[in-house]
Amino acid sequence: MVKEIKLNENVIFGNNRPFVLFAGPCAIESEERVLKLAEGIKKITDKLNIPYVFKSSYDKANRSSIDSYRGPGIEKGLNILQKVKDEFNLPVISDVHTEEQAKMAADFLDVIQIPAFLCRQTDLVTAVGKTNKIVNVKKGQFLAPWDIDQVVKKIESTGNKKILLTERGVTFGYNNLVVDMRSLPRMRKTGYPVVFDATHSVQLPGGAGDSSDGDRQYVPYLTRAAVGAGIDALFLEVHDQPEEALSDGANMVRLENLEKILKQAKAIDKLVKEDL
Incomplete structure (x- = not known):
């Protein structure tokens, strides 16, 4: 049993509850596209009754090339995320x-x-x-599952025990x-909810030379495997036209394919948690 972390009445992580979805485009490309995707994903999650938190980044600071698109920046980006909250009544994560960004972002972000x-x-x-x-820690590609214990202790030292831990793949060669699906139950031993990032897990970092590449065809397979292993939230980056995306297009889920992936994940999640 892991700690239950409540964001609001509809979004609760852990304690063998149905998984929460984090989803949205990798980077904020425009206000229009963000609102379009938030609305499109929300229609699907409302239909499937899946708790949903909108995700997008105002700054992708860890890019392969100096010329790579990073986003609109913190001020404009946070204001766009606030519009998502206001128009669709959705919590947001970025x-x-x-340290300075953390203080500023806390006025806008739910996670x-x-x-x-x-x-x-x-x-x-x-x-x-x-x-x-609520803090969501992406486990570094360079960390073993048990190394996350020390990160947890750092956050707990502040008195904050609203922690989520995300698996997003581990470096394997170049x-x-x-x-390693064993990392999910191992990280849950911390007592905190675990998230699986299925889209970054199929990323090929720097695989295109001046940018990362990816292989989105494997997202459904890894999603099913992770949900079967037992997770508290699922992280998917989603785009209406991934080929046109300004960041991580090669590993993002196409919006039109999202409902099928979530239907399968929900069925597996229900089956797994019925036995717990």
């Missing part, structure tokens, strides 16, 4: 990269995410913990990631 590459940055981790918001 990532922060500095603050710590990027995988920054999960061992003590000052950043504790700054996010001090906001007293430009490749693999997922």
